[in-house]
Amino acid sequence: MKKLFILFLLCFIPSISFASEIFFSTDKNVFFQNEEFLAQVFLNTENITINALEGIVAFPAEFLELKEIRDGNSSVNFWIERPQSVAKGEVSFSGITAGGFSGPKIFLFGMVFQTKKMGNSSITFKNAQVLQNDGIGTKLSAKMIPFSFSISSKTTSDTKSGIPVIVDSDIPENFSPSVGSDPAIFDGKYFLVFATQDKGSGIDHYEIREELNSEFIIAESPYLLQNQKLDEKIFVKAVDKNGNERIVVIYPPNWQPWYKNNWIFGILILIILFVSYVVRKFYGKKF
Amino acid sequence: MAGHSRYNVTNKRAGIKNFLNKIFLTFLIFISGVMFFTFAYADLTSTSFQLENPINIIQGGESSSSSFQYLSSTGQLTTGQSSSSSFSQNVGFLYFPTATSPVVTATSGDSQVSLSWTPSTGILANITSYELGTSTSSGSGFTYVSVGGVFNTIKTSLTNGTPYFFKIRSYAAGLLLSESAEVSAVPTSEGEIPPPPPPGGGGGGGGVTPPQTGVMFSGRAYPLSKVNILKDGQLALSTISGPDSNFTATLGGLSSGDYTFSVYSEDKNGLRSTSFVFQVFITSGVTTNIGGIFIAPTIAIDKSEVKKGDNIAVFGQSSPSSQVVINVNSDPEFFESTNSDASGAYLYNFDTSVLALGRHSTKSKALKSGEISNFSASIGFLVGTKNVLAEAMEKVSKCDLNEDSRCNLVDFSIAAFWYKRQLSQAFIPREIKYLNGDGKVDLVDFSIMAYYWTG
Numbered sequence: 001m002k003k004l005f006i007l008f009l010l011c012f013i014p015s016i017s018f019a020s021e022i023f024f025s026t027d028k029n030v031f032f033q034n035e036e037f038l039a040q041v042f043l044n045t046e047n048i049t050i051n052a053l054e055g056i057v058a059f060p061a062e063f064l065e066l067k068e069i070r071d072g073n074s075s076v077n078f079w080i081e082r083p084q085s086v087a088k089g090e091v092s093f094s095g096i097t098a099g100g101f102s103g104p105k106i107f108l109f110g111m112v113f114q115t116k117k118m119g120n121s122s123i124t125f126k127n128a129q130v131l132q133n134d135g136i137g138t139k140l141s142a143k144m145i146p147f148s149f150s151i152s153s154k155t156t157s158d159t160k161s162g163i164p165v166i167v168d169s170d171i172p173e174n175f176s177p178s179v180g181s182d183p184a185i186f187d188g189k190y191f192l193v194f195a196t197q198d199k200g201s202g203i204d205h206y207e208i209r210e211e212l213n214s215e216f217i218i219a220e221s222p223y224l225l226q227n228q229k230l231d232e233k234i235f236v237k238a239v240d241k242n243g244n245e246r247i248v249v250i251y252p253p254n255w256q257p258w259y260k261n262n263w264i265f266g267i268l269i270l271i272i273l274f275v276s277y278v279v280r281k282f283y284g285k286k287f
Numbered sequence: 288m289a290g291h292s293r294y295n296v297t298n299k300r301a302g303i304k305n306f307l308n309k310i311f312l313t314f315l316i317f318i319s320g321v322m323f324f325t326f327a328y329a330d331l332t333s334t335s336f337q338l339e340n341p342i343n344i345i346q347g348g349e350s351s352s353s354s355f356q357y358l359s360s361t362g363q364l365t366t367g368q369s370s371s372s373s374f375s376q377n378v379g380f381l382y383f384p385t386a387t388s389p390v391v392t393a394t395s396g397d398s399q400v401s402l403s404w405t406p407s408t409g410i411l412a413n414i415t416s417y418e419l420g421t422s423t424s425s426g427s428g429f430t431y432v433s434v435g436g437v438f439n440t441i442k443t444s445l446t447n448g449t450p451y452f453f454k455i456r457s458y459a460a461g462l463l464l465s466e467s468a469e470v471s472a473v474p475t476s477e478g479e480i481p482p483p484p485p486p487g488g489g490g491g492g493g494g495v496t497p498p499q500t501g502v503m504f505s506g507r508a509y510p511l512s513k514v515n516i517l518k519d520g521q522l523a524l525s526t527i528s529g530p531d532s533n534f535t536a537t538l539g540g541l542s543s544g545d546y547t548f549s550v551y552s553e554d555k556n557g558l559r560s561t562s563f564v565f566q567v568f569i570t571s572g573v574t575t576n577i578g579g580i581f582i583a584p585t586i587a588i589d590k591s592e593v594k595k596g597d598n599i600a601v602f603g604q605s606s607p608s609s610q611v612v613i614n615v616n617s618d619p620e621f622f623e624s625t626n627s628d629a630s631g632a633y634l635y636n637f638d639t640s641v642l643a644l645g646r647h648s649t650k651s652k653a654l655k656s657g658e659i660s661n662f663s664a665s666i667g668f669l670v671g672t673k674n675v676l677a678e679a680m681e682k683v684s685k686c687d688l689n690e691d692s693r694c695n696l697v698d699f700s701i702a703a704f705w706y707k708r709q710l711s712q713a714f715i716p717r718e719i720k721y722l723n724g725d726g727k728v729d730l731v732d733f734s735i736m737a738y739y740w741t742g
Contacts, residue, residue: 047406049564051734051737051738052730052731052733052734052737053730054730072544073544073545075545075547075566077519077520077547078520078696078699080703080706080730080733094730094733096699096733096734096736096737097520097547097737098517098519098520098547098549098562098564098737098740098742099517099520099547099549099562099564099737099738099740100564100737100738101547101564101566102406103566107545129730131730131731131734132734133734133737133738134738135685135735135738135739136723136731136734136735137723137730137731137732137733137734137735137738139731170542170543173518173519173541173542174523174540175521176521176522178695178696178697180689180697180700180701181689182688182689182697182701183713184701184704184705184711184713184714184717185701185704191700193696193697193699193700194696195521195696196521197519198542199542199543199544199545200542200544221696221700222700222703222704
C-alpha cells in the first residue's frame, strides 16, 4: 500500500518544466586521443520566440584543447560577446536576434576540440540565460544539457576525420555601416558601427580604410573615426575565415562628389580665366 | 489491561489504515471513472451532421453540417470567462477560435518543391495540424493533404517546368481555422532555365536569365505604405505597396544558409507596425518565394485614461476594406469588429461601460480574403474617473538611445559600450527612458532592443 501511495504521489508531483533547452550536438561521444571533434551548440525554444541569450560553455581543459570556434550561419544576428575563450576551460557568449527566433534546433555556434588524455568527462553549460521576445526581456528557464564523452587509450593519426570541412567561396553578406555619435561614448566624437554575417565559415575580422591612399587597418565596431570632419569616403572590409572579402563604401554626411566641390569649381574657373587671359594676350591681335 | 489497551491501539491503527485504503481506492475508482467517461464515448454522426464528444465533460469539440457549426464547451452553467494563472476558459457562443494565416516559403528543386511555413498562432485555440494544398491553377483546384503538426514538407513527383501553386491550412483538433495565401514555384532540373513566372501568386522563379540566389517577398501592408525588409537585423530593402496594399520585393545576392527576415510597414501617420519575423533556409542558385505576408494593423487610441462609461476610440490602418477585429484585454475579454475604409483606415468607438475600473489594453488584427494577420502591438489605457487625451505615439518608444527614431546597430553599439559597466550620470536618464531603467545595461536591455529593432 505504501508503495502504491508513493507511486500515486509521484504521479502528481509537478515536474519541473523548462521553457527552452540548450544542448550540444556531436557525431559521436567516444574518441581516440589526439582526435579532433566538432561540438555544436543548439537551442530548442519550445515554441517560444527567443531574442537574447548568454551563457558559458565549460569544458575540462585537462581532457580537451579548444582549437577553433565556428559561428558561421549562426542564428544570432548580433553578438554582444562573440563566443570566445575567456578563461581556461570556458567559452562565454551572449547575443541577440532582432525579432527573435523559435525552433527545435536553432544553431548558435560550434567548437572544435582536440582530445588529450584518456578518461571520461563532460562539457557543460553555466549561467545560461534565454530571454523572451516580448518587449520586456522576460527570463525563461533553460535546461542545460551536458555532453558526456569518453577518450580511449588509443591514439589516432587521422586527427581531423570527424571535422566537417567548410567549403566557402562566398563573400560575407552585404552590410551597411553607420556613422554615429553619442555624448556618452568616445567623448561625443563620431564613430562607425558595422556588422555582417558569413553563412559559410563565419566572419574572421574587419578592416577599415578612412582615406583613399591609406592602408586598411584591422578594426572592431564601434570604431572611433580619425577623420572627424566626415568628408572622406570610408571603406570597410569584412573578411571571413576562408579569406573571402567584401568591401563596402560609406559616404559620410559631409562627403561631396567632386562636381559639388566648390574648391574644384573655383580652381577650374581660375584656370579658364588664366587660359583666356593668355589667349587674349598672345593671340588677341590676330582674332 | 495493558495488553488489552495495546490490542485496542493496534486494532484502531488497523482500522484507520483500512479506512485510508478505502478512501484511496475510492479516489482511484473515481479518477478512472472520470477518465472513462471522458474518453470512452464515440462521436454521433449522421449524413449531414456530426456531434463530437457528446458527453465529454473535460474537453470541447467541433461539429458542423452545411448550414450549422457547433463548438461544444466544457460544463459551466453561465457564459463568461474563468481563468487562473495557467488556464483560461471561454464558455458559450460568445467566442470563436481563429488563427493567423501561415506565411509560406516555396523553393524549387528538381521535380520537387520544398515548402516551409510560419507557425499559425491560434486565438482561443491551439493549432494541432496543417494541410498542404497543391494546384496547377492559380486560385482554384487545390487538393489538400494532411502533413501533421510540422512546419515544412517536400512536395515530390512534380513535373519540371510546370508552375505549381501551394496553400497551407491550419487546424485545431480538426477545426479549420486559417488558410495562407497561395505561393507558386516551378520545379526545375539542375542547369535548366525555368520558364517565366506564372501569372499571379507572386511569381515562380527566374525569367530568361538564370535565377540568382535570392528571395521574392509578397504580401499585404497598407495602401501606398513603405514596407521595410530586414535581413539578419539589417535593413536590406524598402518598397512601397500599391493602392490595394499589396507589395512584392526581391532581394538578391544571398548565400546559401539560414536567414532571419523581418518585415514591417509604416502607416500614413508614420506609425510602425509590429515586425513579422521568420527564418528561412536559402538554397544556392534558386529564388525562393515567400508569400502571404500580412502585416498586422497599426493601432492607436485617443485617450490614455477614459472615464468609465465614455467611449475610447481605437484606430489605425490596415489593408483596405478588411475586417478589423479589436480585442480589449479585460476580464472577460472583448472582441469587437469593424471594417477598414478604402484607404485602410479603421476606427472603433469602444463603450467602456462594460470595463471595470483599472488598467486594460487593446490590440487589433485584420481579416481579408480568408487571410488573417497577427495581432498588432498592444496599447494600454486606464478606465478611471476622468478623460485624459493620449499623447501622440512615438515612432520608437524604446531602444532609441541616440534618439534618431530608429533602433539599430548604432543603439546596439551604445548599449554594448555600457554592457556590464557602471553607467555614467549622463547616460542613466536614457537607460531609464529607453531600456528597462534598472541602472545597468545587461541582457534584458538587449532583449528589449531586439524586440523594438527597426534596422
